[in-house]
Amino acid sequence: MIQVKKLSFDFPAKVLYKEVSFSLEMGQHCAFIGSNGSGKSTLVDMIINPDKYMYDGKIIKDESCRIGYASQFAVRDKEQEQTVFEYLSEKFVKNQNSTVAICEEMAVAENVEPLFEKYQALLDEFVSMDGDNYISNIQKQLYIAGMRELEETKLSELSGGEYKLLQIMKEMLLSQNLLVLDEPDVFLDFGNLNRLCKLINGYKGTLLAITHNRYLLNHCFNKILHLEDGDIQEYDGSYSEYRCSQLKEKLKLKQQSIEEQEEIYRTEKMVDALRIRATIVANPTLGNAVNAKQTQLDRLLARQIKEPFIELREPLIEFKPVEAKDDYTVLSVTDYSVSFDDVLLENISFELKSGEKVAIVGPNGTGKTTLIKDILKNNHPSIKIDENINYACLSQLTDENIDETKTVFEVMENLGFETKESISGYLEKFCLEGDALKQKVGQLSGGEKNLLKIAMIANTNAELLILDEPTSHLDIYVQMAVEKAISEYKGAVLMISHDFYLIANCADYVLLVEDKTLKRMRTRTFRKMVYDKYFNKEYLEVDKKKQELEAKITLAFKMDELMKVEKLCNQLEEISSN
Structure with a gap:
């Protein structure tokens, strides 16, 4: 559906992406995660509107790709007097009215060829939206979201959360085969969050959603894209599986890094010792040995493992200390x-x-x-x-x-x-x-x-x-x-x-x-x-245990207690797989 190859892009004051590559397959539900300000919304906009940007690399879309988009900001006219059904059926009714108008023009026109082209384009659009079934599709979507009773409710009477869900539903009904959601969960109450979860899981097309919501991440997605520090990590699987994989990979890299640092230390000691001997004894063989060891050291330094990609930015937030006053x-x-x-x-x-x-x-x-x-x-x-x-x-x-x-x-x-x-x-x-x-x-x-x-x-x-x-x-x-x-x-x-x-x-x-x-x-x-x-009570309790384990793993990493990290990672994997 979408292929991004070696994409690089920066703003005047900030480098966002450095040769990132990933793909999005037909039918996948993909969560796009990453630190605040890492460039998730910009990358989504580049996929939707590539011509707006000057970038290096390639963004390749399948010819059949039709993209729908729902913004994180639900803006509406508070005086809007449409009903929920009228709002959801707006595009279908407009298409039907335009088709009738074209037919009336064709009935009296001398040259019908350009009008017939418009007529055919409208028909193709109607078919692509499954227009023949739009009434039943709207009712089905409202039923899935538990909003059937709102069908004849005026938009002006809806809450912000309900209106936001309607925006998402409207894009789903147009049968776009790639739906992009930018933080769809922001400000939703528990009931509307549950409705959103049902809508996402009931959607048959490809979906890419920027989200930080732990409940959605664990219930709605089978692929993870993680953007961090200009690089992207791609993982096919659930968010829980990704977190386990991420922490185990960090442990592996940490262990390799320790071994490399020990080898670098030993090689540096040998180079220093050979240099000292070479200054005392004028021997060409010693000089060659120094050069050979220095070359070996340079190679070790050049290929040493970078800091693991998954070293996440964890802020230290503290409010200034104040004293609580009893019964005040x-x-x-x-x-x-x-x-x-x-x-x-x-x-x-x-x-x-x-x-x-x-x-x-x-x-x-x-x-x-x-x-x-x-x-x-x-x-x-x-x-x-x-x-x-x-x-x-x-x-x-x-x-x-x-x-x-x-x-x-x-x-x-x-x-x-x-x-x-x-x-x-x-x-x-x-x-x-x-x-x-x-x-x-x-x-x-x-x-x-x-x-x-x-x-x-x-x-x-x-x-x-x-x-x-x-x-x-x-x-x-x-x-x-x-x-x-x-x-x-x-x-x-x-x-x-x-x-x-x-x-x-x-x-x-x-x-x-x-x-x-x-x-x-x-x-x-x-x-x-x-x-x-x-x-689900069990889910929330299990998720709390996962958070506690991840906090312990983070602390163990900081203390370089790698055996403890391995033990805790195995516990996390066991909980996540149940």
């Missing part, structure tokens, strides 16, 4: 209500104590972000943030907290950093380094922007963090670093999240949006509810 209320919400056309939240009341970590969880479109925005404004009569509390926020709105026309360096300079070295050293911990400092914020990837926002609030002395989807767009290893930072933070945290792992690992309790109010729920009860309603 940092935020209170009393009889808060919000409505637009309908009431979303009604008579909401809760308190957040110093040191508590609380997650607001609920379906898309239930007023959570509006509540957070009103808390941040801190001028609503129902909301009070203690005046003695310093607080910081992470917002998903691009125009808040950050000027996208400034470079990363300028943004950090405005925060009080005095030298380039101090900025570089600070951002290096967040894996924002090198060329990223020269880039304008608007040119960063979604994940890099989120990382920059996290770096900004981590530089404050905030005793309260208000976080709106803090792990969105972040790669898996950054997500885990954020989880660790939040769990170790001593201040109060109020966060909106659909990230099950973040909630389960960090929240003291959950405020669940239900029947237009917030229901307080213990984290353990929340986990059970998620197990029962959305995900």
